[in-house]
Amino acid sequence: MIKDKGVQQYFNSLPEDRKVAMTELRDVIVNNLPEGFEEVISYGMPGYVVPHSLFPQGYHCDPKLPLPFISIASQKNFIALYHMGIYADNTLLKWFVDEYEKLGKTKLDMGKSCIRFKKIDQIPFKLIGELVSKMTPQSWIALYKKQLRPS
Template sequence: MQSTAPTIAAYLASLPDHAHAVLEPIDALIRRMLPSATGSMKYGMPTFELGKDRYLAYNAQKNYFSLYVDPTVVARHKSLLKGLDVGKSCIRFRRADQLPLETVEVLLADLR
């Protein structure tokens, strides 16, 4: 679902508790591992840019969560994402334990 929140902080604050508990640690990990990434709200979701052609984003949908990562990174780490609904750049999951922070950390390290 697209949010009308003007900032990432406002987006996270607007989430129901269960969604906030899943996405806030991902946001914190992104900020810790990619401090030079520029974060903003684009397409109604938190988006982080790492140069002109590299990006990542996350979102809470109605029935699942999405993490959007550069397609080349997703392709390189398909084995880590086994069992998840994975598109070209979108990783969909319903619970935090389906996409552990350790896996997100590997994806983010590949974006550096």
């Protein structure tokens, strides 16, 4: 059930083929994401954030915004999953890359926190479910704060 009207509008605006894949991606995230994250529209796309009720400081770039964690988007040539945890945690990144390679479907197309899926029929939904289950809001907050500390 989509609670945020903006999220519902986002999904309603998608082309039918993308709507199916994006809905499945959303369902995998919602069904595997640890309790405490909230679904919102963030930066124009569905996002999963640590709400101000858990982390009052908010996002350092704009403290009025909740702390972002995961976002998903239907881009022109691909579906994107943005996962801040794999950007901040090398162990989690290595785990994901290794597990993705074991699938042997397609070459991983990835930026710092962005995983791009050009072939929507080859999105590894089960692996994404495992990925999103690995970090609680509390562990994300701790890692985020650690990353912000000057060396």
